[in-house]
Structure formats: structure tokens, C-alpha cells
Amino acid sequence: MKKISILTVTSDRKNSLRRYIESVISADDFANIEPIFLINGENLITESLLEQYSQKHNNIRFIKSDKQSRGAARNTLIKYACGEVVYFLDDDVLVAKDSFSVLRRNMEKHKDVDIMGGPNLTPPGSGCFQIAQGAVLGSFFGTLWMSKRYNSFGKSIFADERALILCNLAFRRRVFEKNKLFFNGSIVCAEENLLLQQLMDAGCKAMHIPELIVYHERRNTYDAFCRQIFIYGKGRAQAIFCRPQVTNMIYVIPSLFVVYLLLLCWPPFAITKMPLYGYGIFTVFAAITLIFKAGFNVFLFGLILFPTIHIAYGMGFINEIFKKAIQSFATFFMRGEEENVL
Secondary structure, three states: OOOEEEEEEEOOOHHHHHHHHHHHHHOOOHHHEEEEEEEEOOOHHHHHHHHHHHHHOOOOEEEEEOOOOHHHHHHHHHHHOOOOEEEEEOOOEEEOOOHHHHHHHHHHHOOOOOEEEOOEEOOOOOOHHHHHHHHHHOOHHHHHHHHHHHOOOOOOEEOOHHHOOOOEEEEEOHHHHHHOOOOOOOOOOOHHHHHHHHHHHOOOOEEEOOOOOEEEOOOOOHHHHHHHHHHHHHHHHHHHHHOHHHOOHHHOHHHHHHHHHHHHOOOOOOOOOHHHHHHHHHHHHHHHHHHHHHOOOHHHHHHHHHHHHHHHHHHHHHHHHHHHHHHHHHHHHHHHHHHHHO
């Protein structure tokens, strides 16, 4: 297999970017890797840092662009890649020592597989709150089938978009050339999920490789974690609006849970609290299981973070539904006004 192109969008995260680049340089097979960075919007500090590394290592390149969406930025990077495989990594991950050799080995072994991804794990040495985030995200109760994105156990399996995540995702470059499908540049996140659905409908195969590991920084504060999950909900709703024929109910459940909680606060609605009691029992049980996975200290965090994930995701999803409804109403109203004028 020819060269692997590592594609990374970056902007204003100098410290994280430096740690990421050092991990890439230290990884096995770095000499056969083509790291390409896109500076998304003018940032002289980031440009200076990448200039230093590109002078030391002639296989590192970077380009600059005006500020654009994440999907559009990644589409730009694809045009500059020379490798047979394009491997998307975020600028705040740490690459495992053997990540590139694992990817190369699996790409050569499974020549009929077009897309491969692996988990993003909590970095060693993280604080208790960060460890708890990773444990909750990797729990089936927390994220259902998406929990594979945060776990490195099990065997390599054929997978759909639920088990893959863009911070650690590789494509054979031929899939873009053959199918003329690229990332959607109009949505805030989940652009890889939408693209993966389209590629798989076109006959592409994907695999989840548990040993293809990167370590992804978790949020430092509770507010930041809430915003992260809220945006996930927004992005998923936007992806569904783009492709409603593949809507899966598992993405709607958190928003239904939020509606249920709101109705509980509205006395005129006589809604039973039994589902809430059941949810509380499951939450406690799931938090207890975290003790065996990450230690006793994460138990209390689990009691908070499990509901946080479900509510924040549901609120992000609902927010986007309301925004879409308002836009549709405004369009309908304006159209009616134009017809009256005519």
C-alpha cells in the first residue's frame, strides 16, 4: 500500500496541536506518512508552529484557508492528499505508538474494506472528571451502540456509522473519486455520519478496528461537556434533515425523554412518573458498573453525567427542530406575502 495521508483541520489550539504533532512524529511508520494540516482561518501562532515542524520534517505540509465549516475544510484537505489512504485525525488527539502500522496492516489485510475507524480513549494521566466522561461515553447505557467509539475491546467488525467517529477515521481515497461524495459543509457536526450513510448505500464497506487507537482530550469543565453533547444533538438533527429516509429512532429517544421531563413539570398533564423511576434505577446501576471499569471515584460523576448526556443531546436535537420549524414557517409566510402582492 502506498503512502497514508494524515489530514487535520486546526485553528487556535497551540498546546493541543503541539502535543498531537509530537505523538504523530513519535509513532511507528512516521517516515511513510504524509501529515497535511489546514489552518482554518488566519492564525499566526498556529502558522508559526507548523512552519517550525515542516522545516524539521519534510513530509509535514500545511495550507491556509479562510474560515470555513469543518466539513468544507476536510473536503479541501482531500484535494491536497497524495496518499492512497486519507486518515482524518483531530488536532487534540494523541496518536498511539502503533496507530499507523495498525492502519496499514488492516488496509492491506482487508482490501475490500473502504473505510476503517477505531476508538478514541481518554488519555492516560487524565483527571477523575475526564476519566468519568470517557467511561460514561463508553457505556452502553450512556451512548448505546455509539459506545464502541470509546472502547478498545472486542474484535474487528464490519460496522455502520454508529461505531465510527471522525477524530479517528480513514478512507481509501478512491471512494471519493469513484462516488463523488464528500462531507456536507452545512452542518455543525455529524458530517461523517451523513457521509458514511451515503457511502454505504453506494456499496462501500466499513470496519471498526478496536486496536486502531487514539487518545482524545475530554472536556475540562461541566459546561464544556454540556456544550459538546448539545452540539452533537444539533448536528444529528441537521444530518437527519439532510437525509430523513435513514432516520433511526435511537437518535430521537433523548429528545422524547426531554419532552417527557417537561410534561412532568406541567400539572395539567397527568403523566405517570414510573418511567422516571425506572430511568433512575438504570442510572444508578450504570454508575455502579463504572466502578469496575474506572474506579469508585467516577461513581458520583456517573450519576450526573448519564442524565447530562441524554438531556443535553435531546435539547440540542429539539433546538434544531424548532429552528427548522421557524425557518419553514417564515418561508411559507414570505411565500404567501409574495403571492398576495402578485
